[in-house]
Amino acid sequence: MEHVxxxxxxxxxxxxxxxxxxRDALAALGAAAGTPDWLSPEEAxxxxxxxxxxxxxxxxxxxxxxxxxxxxxxxxxQGRRKRLLIADMDSTIVTTExxxxxxxxxxxxxxxxxxxxxxxxxxxxxxxxxxxRVGMLAGLSSEALQRTWEETALMPGARELVATMRAxxxxxxxxxxxxxxxTGRVADLVGFHEHHSNTLIEADGRLTGxxxxxxxxxxxxxxxxxxxxxxxxxxxxxTLAVGDGxxxxxxxxxxxxxxxxxxxxxxxxxxxxxxxxxxxxxLLFAQGYRAAEISDG
Numbered sequence: 430m431e432h433v434x435x436x437x438x439x440x441x442x443x444x445x446x447x448x449x450x451x452r453d454a455l456a457a458l459g460a461a462a463g464t465p466d467w468l469s470p471e472e473a474x475x476x477x478x479x480x481x482x483x484x485x486x487x488x489x490x491x492x493x494x495x496x497x498x499x500x501x502x503x504x505x506x507q508g509r510r511k512r513l514l515i516a517d518m519d520s521t522i523v524t525t526e527x528x529x530x531x532x533x534x535x536x537x538x539x540x541x542x543x544x545x546x547x548x549x550x551x552x553x554x555x556x557x558x559x560x561x562r563v564g565m566l567a568g569l570s571s572e573a574l575q576r577t578w579e580e581t582a583l584m585p586g587a588r589e590l591v592a593t594m595r596a597x598x599x600x601x602x603x604x605x606x607x608x609x610x611x612t613g614r615v616a617d618l619v620g621f622h623e624h625h626s627n628t629l630i631e632a633d634g635r636l637t638g639x640x641x642x643x644x645x646x647x648x649x650x651x652x653x654x655x656x657x658x659x660x661x662x663x664x665x666x667x668t669l670a671v672g673d674g675x676x677x678x679x680x681x682x683x684x685x686x687x688x689x690x691x692x693x694x695x696x697x698x699x700x701x702x703x704x705x706x707x708x709x710x711x712l713l714f715a716q717g718y719r720a721a722e723i724s725d726g
Contacts, residue, residue: 568638
């Protein structure tokens, strides 16, 4: 069939009843739905359909399954597997905001986290907010960077997402408004081909409170998506972008599959697809990968 509706739940949380409910919701709008295809038992399944736009199918299934811990992505069946992954780092590939955690080393995490929250929800100019927060760290020992890194954890599914897409020929890039100290280490640990981010300026073993210009922000993330896609010789329809903050929104909206991952409200509301409950493996299921095809990295 022309389209596919993918349902993903935390492991063990997807039931046949949920699939029947989604199928009935599509049928009520006049769609023809095929037989569900389990990608991972009780975790992910495809529901092929036709006669309805993906956006309509997505909305209908979400409404029918309101209150259920299930993520829903509707796509064209052709071209589901993407050839370029562009991923944000903080609160996407890693579980924390590394700048907030770095601020914790200076005893001002709450102050900086409050600014981060507003910036990530689009209430503040990203570049200005970054300069302000970095400025508050002036004088902090550079050793705090390593201590912060040692406390940083990967988001569940991060390794599997990158390893599986790499194994199937995709280019994988980490593009972050965070800092090279962290993106370089995350890229090496997870397996990204490349990473792009901002650089903290240090002198005499301490942070100066300044960040190198130009700052990699919202526009630069979109520019990197377009640049890397062009270098790979692919159209934007063959790309996947994932992030959680307002500075990710332009690249999310431009990508063939743009995913708001456990995102801030402004991002979740504007993104074409979102993952609120599952881990990063949900992005593989949305592309039609089966559990047996997923690499553990």
